[in-house]
Amino acid sequence: MLPDLPRHSLRLHRFALSGHCHRVELLLSLLDLPWQALDVDLAGGQQRSPDFLALNPLGQVPVLEDGPLALADSNAILVYLARRYGGGRFQLESPALEAEQQRWFSIAAGPLASGPAAARVFHLFGRPLDIHAVRRSAHGLFRMMDGWLAGRDFLLGASLSLADIACYTYTAHAPEGGVQLDEYPALRAWLARIEALPRFVPMPASPRPEA
Ligand SMILES: N[C@@H](CCC(=O)N[C@@H](CS)C(=O)NCC(=O)O)C(=O)O
Numbered sequence: 094m095l096p097d098l099p100r101h102s103l104r105l106h107r108f109a110l111s112g113h114c115h116r117v118e119l120l121l122s123l124l125d126l127p128w129q130a131l132d133v134d135l136a137g138g139q140q141r142s143p144d145f146l147a148l149n150p151l152g153q154v155p156v157l158e159d160g161p162l163a164l165a166d167s168n169a170i171l172v173y174l175a176r177r178y179g180g181g182r183f184q185l186e187s188p189a190l191e192a193e194q195q196r197w198f199s200i201a202a203g204p205l206a207s208g209p210a211a212a213r214v215f216h217l218f219g220r221p222l223d224i225h226a227v228r229r230s231a232h233g234l235f236r237m238m239d240g241w242l243a244g245r246d247f248l249l250g251a252s253l254s255l256a257d258i259a260c261y262t263y264t265a266h267a268p269e270g271g272v273q274l275d276e277y278p279a280l281r282a283w284l285a286r287i288e289a290l291p292r293f294v295p296m297p298a299s300p301r302p303e304a
Contacts, residue, residue, distance in 0.1 A: 097178065103128040104158040106148065108135050110217070112210055112262035113167040114155040115296035116201075120174050120258050122294045124182070168198040171255045183255055190249055197248050197256035201263075204234045210263040212270025216302045224271070231272040238264070239277035246286060253290065261287050262296055271302045 103121070105128055107114035121128050133139050133154050140152040148156045149165035156163055157170045159177070164170055175183035185191050208231035214220045215227070238260075242248070248256040265284050267274060274281055287293065 098126065099159060099178075101160055104131055105129070106131045106133050106145070106154050106156040106158070108133055108154050109297060110299060111135075111154055112213075112266060112296060113153075115262040116167050116258050117155050117157065117170050117174070118296075119261065119294060120171055120255070122292045123258075123290065124174065124178055125292060126174070126178055168201060168255075168259050171258060175255055185249070185254070190254075193249055194254055194256045198259055200234070201256075201259040204230060205260060205263050208234050209267040209270055209272050212272050213263070213266060213299075214270070216270050217299050228270070228272055231267060231270070232276075235264070235267070235272070235274065235277050235280055239280045242279040242283045247283065253287070257283075257287060266296060266299070268301050269299045 103126060105114070105117060105121070107118070107130055109130075109132065133145065135154070139145055140149075140154065145156075146152055148158070148163045151165065153165065155167055155170060156165045157173070158164075159173075164173055185194060208227055211220075211222060212224060212227045212231055215222055215224050245251075247253050248260065261284065264274075264280065265288075274284075288295070
């Protein structure tokens with residue numbers, strides 16, 4: 094059955110180099126949904142303007158507007174879009190799979206954000222942090238993911254799920270934070286599987302730090 098497409102445009106408040114925003118853009122593309130990008134000037138502080146804080150009091154992108162609904166948080170937006178417009182495509186078959194997906198959402202919001210994504214922000218935007226500790230933690234996470242993905246095509250097994258979409262971008266772009274993926278063959282094969290999906294869209298590449 095075709096998804097019930099919105100008559101109005103879905104509007105995504107985003108920053109083009111944010112992996113949190115890209116995961117939403119990737120799902121919008123996979124679902125072939127029409128949407129409008131509203132670029133937020135993070136460097137200029139637009140996310141702290143009263144208008145933006147009315148949409149998300151945490152002052153963060155992404156925020157999705159769907160008619161009267163304004164929804165913040167990338168993983169929450171993935172769940173919403175899949176349920177509302179996925180036509181059953183991302184429906185999970187068991188409580189155990191639902192729970193497993195939730196575990197990967199927590200990983201995406203936890204160690205993936207505080208490790209690989211933070212290392213990238215350090216290099217691209219100069220945010221101060223203990224880069225060695227952050228890179229160590231990123232490698233710890235990727236070792237775990239590499240072991241998990243050995244013998245699995247996707248994070249929840251044989252099929253693509255929202256867990257993969259939530260974890261893809263900051264893994265693929267980890268080298269931009271000086272976290273190389275050479276030691277993780279299963280992880281790299283998983284990235285390639287996602288990149289081969291019909292309607293896959295990449296996040297623009299950023300310069301990698303010198304070795
Ligand atoms: N948990 C949030 C995190 C979003 C987030 O960290 N957004 C960053 C850009 S990647 C942001 O808007 N930062 C604005 C700021 O730090 O002022 C989500 O998943 O959407």
